[in-house]
Amino acid sequence: MTERFWETKSLSEMTQAEWESLCDGCAKCCLHKFIEDDDAEEAMSTDTMHAEEQVHYTNIVCSLLNTKSCECSQYERRTELVPDCVKLTKDNLKDIFFMPPSCAYRRLHEGRGLPSWHPLLNKGKKHVMHQKGMSVRNKTVFECDVDLNEFEDYIAIWPLEDID
Secondary structure, rough: OOHHHHHHHOHHHHHHHHHHHHHHOOOOEEEEEEEOOOOOOOOOEEEEEEEEOOOEEEEOOOOOOEEEEEEEEHHHHHHHHHHOOOOOOOHHHHHHHHHHOOEEEEEEOOOOOOOOOOOOHHHHHHHHHHHOOOOOOOOOOHHHOOOOOOOOOOOOHHHHHHOO
């Protein structure tokens, strides 16, 4: 990979290795989210966001997540084991509304660049990200430990934080 490739290539021009390296490893994408529309009379598709809808993040995480390393314990098989797990690709990048504002893919897609705490700007290390509170470390509960029917009790605003 070339140094600072994200500044010279568009997301669509990146190699698979470059694409994968953009993930900061915060694990916010592993948080359970729901889309709320108070006026909806029936369930609607979550493939797109409608103007009257709002994404809410919870502090509930997938049971496959290692919450210390903020890595999926079954990364290669995650979409097979968890059918609702969304694999972000160049093809579905246009539907990025469900990713947190601090997500590197979302930031680059929106023209905002990488934040100073991103591992690519810190010798590949996650410690600055964790120190800045930008990961899920020490903030979550596992889906198997809560009643998912009570998900509203677990709404969190910290996943919306996006510094620099």
